[in-house]
Amino acid sequence: MYQYEGEDVFVIDGHLHWWDASKENIKHEGGEQFIRCFYDYHTGFTPEERQWSLEEYRKYDADRMLRDVFGDGHADMGILQPTYLNEFYKEGFNTIDRCAELVEEHPERFIVNGRFDPREGEAGLRELERQKEEYDVKGVKLYTAEWRGDSKGWRLDSEEAFEYLEKCAELGIKNVHPHKGPTIRPLNRDAFDVADVDAAATSFPELNFVVEHVGLPRLDDFCWIAAQEPNVYGGLAVAAPFAETRPRKFGEIMGELLYWLGEDRILFGSDYAIWEPEWLIEAVMEAEMTPEQREEFGVELDLETKRKIMGENAARLYDIDIEKRKEILREDGISERFGIADQYDESAAAD
Template sequence: MFVTPQGDKVFVVDGHIHLWDARPENRRNRYGLTFIESFWGSHVGMTPKEQRWDFDRFCHYGVEGAAKDLFEDGYVDMAVMLPTNLHDFFVDGFNTTEQCAAFKRAYPDKVILNGRCDPRDGARGLEKLEADHAKHRFKGVKLYTAEWNGVSKGYTLREDIVAPYMEKCRELGIKNVHIHKGPTIHPLNLDAFDVRDVDYVATAFPDLTFVVDHCGMPRIDDFCWIAGQEPNVIGGLALIPSFIHARPKYFGQMLSDLLYFLGPDRLTFGSDYGITSPKWIVEQFMAYEFPDDLAKEAATELTMEVKRKILGLNMARLYDIDVPSECRLPEPTSADDGEILLTRGDEKVDVAA
């Protein structure tokens, strides 16, 4: 929990964390090294010098290291884990459900464990998802369209193989589908990260919520137009807040665009831990204010209410997390006819309660 100098308490949900193992003995081939080196380059380039780790710790920080970085130092009240296998690069996988489950077992009241699935695995993958769900009771799963899988170097959400997995999620009551759509990582392919397939599944499955992690960056413009037309698409900000230190103008432009098109209720915080730790990001985000030109373009002021929504309340809503009373927002104003008055920018809109 973050507490402002004025005593305001801000509930923090880190919606994008990993518990990875990129140690030399777990690297299957040279791609295991180049993959973690790509992450390392982001860590060094974005993180304040005094917050940087050495490379060995970056490759493997473990359960207790993660707990200290997140829960003791990083203001995080709840953490959402997003597994990624990458068995083509790592012997036992990079960040598998089983690896992440160790963190959930150690901190069951602070960690939400999501599953993962790959539609290229066909019937076998559906059986695996169902078995994993029976064991862990997922509320969300992750899709990584750029992950290598044998001879396949990625897939698109337009493919027919995807729908059965969305139907299985619906059947199992898994309502949150996280889709990795971010910058290229060596040796993965740029086209497999393209965000311009998200509307296919969002339109076809309106009862599911699609959290597009990294908001498609560097294709923010494409993402904004897609999310603007698909109300069940959420912007997962992981990696974007990391630019607040090294490139604050770039960060501000991305955030103002996202707020304009999506509003403050459809953006969720993520540190992308362990690429970097949440401590300095939360501190700098809470201190950040738009310059005048970007404030006008965002159509939404970065008020305490907006920051609370982004840092924790929006993700808490998606995952049914009980927020302490002192961190909640005031109850919305209700019209006499049972409608709720919502605000987006300076515009007020009536929607059915």
């Protein structure tokens, strides 16, 4: 468990991937463009001494992920967010079935979300039912700019998408995570526009819409939507690296989010393996707003706020009892394996 100024902070990394962009898995030039664009984000934000080579970035094994996220990475739990990209990759880029292997091995650590694409029709609805039945998913990750045949994207406020959202409500899949952030080459920028969240959130108040990447670069649009929709949340993946590379910009982003959404509707995410959670968690926990920003927005980025953002808000959405989870993690094989078992030991913490 992460320690900040002598205080425990339970961290749930809300945005993890376990992808395969190996050359053997690429079937379309878009797959190569996609992973190289990811890699550009990686090298553009990651401190030089922590950067991976392109080859190790293409596909990493479970041991590497476990060490990066839970060993060196300070996180206590993580939510796996699938991204299929079947037009680009033979076996998919980051599928629920592959991610579920991690959950099966380490259920105390991982949660896996499902996904849907309304262009798949009745077959897609059956697949969503399978995901719920087989993995008991409590959320779905949506990629509205994903290609399918001649289609270069879809909208969350479409009639077809509403049918799937109705199915989510029926199945008890209450957390909807649409990617509404930067474009990844060669996808269409407009297909990631945040505007379609508005009607969907209004029409399905029983669902939570966790807008990943807080709409960047459309932060203002996102904030205005979230201000009027109490079931809209912001996921900090992509925003979080600014805490290290452009701390004043990060202060501005957090000021806007805290002003419009409040501290209860913001969730931390590293976007692993685009970035590793170790340095991101440290940077976010050390982040401060300038005096001018605190005065302008009328908010504080204090420890209690950070506790909510780093784990408590995600725990509420995913029905995680943090204190009970700590007890489970005290017996966790991963903790022992990476030498962090004492972080969950009450007597050690008291010392």
